[in-house]
Amino acid sequence: MSDDSGMIRPSPTLTGDIVVLRRLRPDEVEDMVRVVEEAIPHLRPWMAWAAGEFDPDDVRAHIAETDAKWEAGTDFTYAITVGGEIAGRVSLMPRVGEGGLEIGYWLHPAYVGLGAATESTSLLVKAAFELPGIEFVDIVHDTANTLSGAIPRKLGFTEIARTSPPQEPITSGEDGVDVRWRITRDEFHQNGP
Numbered sequence: 001m002s003d004d005s006g007m008i009r010p011s012p013t014l015t016g017d018i019v020v021l022r023r024l025r026p027d028e029v030e031d032m033v034r035v036v037e038e039a040i041p042h043l044r045p046w047m048a049w050a051a052g053e054f055d056p057d058d059v060r061a062h063i064a065e066t067d068a069k070w071e072a073g074t075d076f077t078y079a080i081t082v083g084g085e086i087a088g089r090v091s092l093m094p095r096v097g098e099g100g101l102e103i104g105y106w107l108h109p110a111y112v113g114l115g116a117a118t119e120s121t122s123l124l125v126k127a128a129f130e131l132p133g134i135e136f137v138d139i140v141h142d143t144a145n146t147l148s149g150a151i152p153r154k155l156g157f158t159e160i161a162r163t164s165p166p167q168e169p170i171t172s173g174e175d176g177v178d179v180r181w182r183i184t185r186d187e188f189h190q191n192g193p
Contacts, residue, residue: 010127016119021078042109045173087111090120099135139181142174152181
């Protein structure tokens with residue numbers, strides 16, 4: 001989809017049965033800070049950025065950084081909302097090489113097990129393949145994070161590699177081996193997640 005600047009970007013709002021993915025509004029920054037703070041104990045074992053001391057200013061800076069990357073057309077981060085409430089974040093990131101995007105996601109623990117992360121990921125895969133030049137989408141997680149691993153498996157991704165050391169610092173719940181999953185444009189159009 002093209003925006004007013006003519007730049008190709010995914011839609012700023014993606015709607016599923018459970019979730020609505022959308023850009024965070026400026027008046028919601030403090031709500032996101034609260035959601036992150038509440039989720040830190042749940043995220044700390046799996047997310048390098050959550051492993052240290054919680055600092056609300058770091059969250060605010062990250063939100064500003066992701067907004068700037070969206071405007072530049074280089075990275076697309078959405079708020080995951082369920083019933084109008086912020087439940088987490090999900091991103092399309094260009095860190096896997098030309099022709100590909102990586103999806104990353106996290107949820108507040110109150111929303112785990114509802115299908116919100118799976119549906120969010122499915123919506124982003126579809127959005128990614130609507131962008132020109134995108135031929136594959138990857139998901140990477142630590143082998144110990146079986147909940148994160150269930151999502152690409154459920155959506156028809158194929159495990160393509162296990163690597164160590166991992167691409168991010170190891171956290172308390174991880175074993176230091178990244179699992180890389182991939183779905184190609186052709187696989188998506190044949191099977192769809």
